[in-house]
Amino acid sequence: MAVVQWFPGHMAKTKRLIKENLKRVDVVIEILDARAPLASANPLLRQLTAGKPRLAVLNKDDLADPDATIRWAEEFRGQGKTLPVRVSASTRKGVDAIPKECRKLCSGASWLQRRPVRALIAGIPNAGKSTLVNAMSKKRKAEAGATPGLTRDLRRIPITSNFELFDTPGMLWHKFDDPRTGLILAGLGAVKETILPDEEVAGEILTYLSRCYPQRLKDRYKLEELPESAHDLVEAVGRARGALMSGGRVDWPRACQMVIKDLRDGRYGAVSLEWPDGRGWD
Ligand SMILES: Nc1nc2c(ncn2[C@@H]2O[C@H](COP(=O)(O)OP(=O)(O)OP(=O)(O)O)[C@@H](O)[C@H]2O)c(=O)[nH]1
Numbered sequence: 001m002a003v004v005q006w007f008p009g010h011m012a013k014t015k016r017l018i019k020e021n022l023k024r025v026d027v028v029i030e031i032l033d034a035r036a037p038l039a040s041a042n043p044l045l046r047q048l049t050a051g052k053p054r055l056a057v058l059n060k061d062d063l064a065d066p067d068a069t070i071r072w073a074e075e076f077r078g079q080g081k082t083l084p085v086r087v088s089a090s091t092r093k094g095v096d097a098i099p100k101e102c103r104k105l106c107s108g109a110s111w112l113q114r115r116p117v118r119a120l121i122a123g124i125p126n127a128g129k130s131t132l133v134n135a136m137s138k139k140r141k142a143e144a145g146a147t148p149g150l151t152r153d154l155r156r157i158p159i160t161s162n163f164e165l166f167d168t169p170g171m172l173w174h175k176f177d178d179p180r181t182g183l184i185l186a187g188l189g190a191v192k193e194t195i196l197p198d199e200e201v202a203g204e205i206l207t208y209l210s211r212c213y214p215q216r217l218k219d220r221y222k223l224e225e226l227p228e229s230a231h232d233l234v235e236a237v238g239r240a241r242g243a244l245m246s247g248g249r250v251d252w253p254r255a256c257q258m259v260i261k262d263l264r265d266g267r268y269g270a271v272s273l274e275w276p277d278g279r280g281w282d
């Protein structure tokens, strides 16, 4: 597996934006992807915002396996950590808890009765930061969409008379020490497509799914049996979905794109890519 390094100029700019604006905010909200609460946690963000009250939010709860999310909650509780808030920005489920939790984090502050709580929303690209801001503001104010790197600047968005948000562009960190992190983030669409080859991402994702969700994989592609190797899994999916070239050979780029798209579109049902016990990955 390749080690991913992707820290382009606009992320360096985001790092600067966050650093410069930290003194203007009271709370940092880190948006995590509920399907991968560890891989989507940004160590650089933690380092940059050390000392600020912090609220972790697991977004895209609707796409994550509820069983995995429960186990993560047990894991965090066992480690004595505050539980992240579970939300689904696209359906607005759970989002009302965010301003409440942020106010709680500021309780006792002398200014609390005089001015709004200001919270900075940050996280990896495509985590749903802008969608969440829009869900909370009840009006569409931040540009959101499936492309990582859509938000380019810091934006201040008033939510209510006592709560304000600052939306920031997505940011990664300089180097993923664990190659699995890069793969998971590529699968989730947080890393630009050209950084990791689709073949590698699709093969690894299929292998993971064949271990953790074999029946879902069989159902999705109408397969009786699941082959063992990543190569044979891609072949089987390509044939099942008719991604073929003339002569009947599997069109690999197309087959791999289908797998990645199916994952992002939730076609395997609600699946998580990380479990506290590390299952599914070598
Ligand atoms: N199913 C589901 N999709 C979501 C949810 N939240 C966001 N999305 C989708 O995820 C994609 C990325 O959303 P954005 O809000 O643009 O993400 P972002 O974190 O602002 O991305 P950048 O600005 O590029 O860093 C969009 O296609 C959203 O519709 C959610 O809770 N559930």
Ligand SMILES: [Mg+2]
Residues within 6 Å of the ligand: 129, 130, 131, 143, 144, 150, 151, 168, 169, 170
């Ligand atoms: Mg955005």
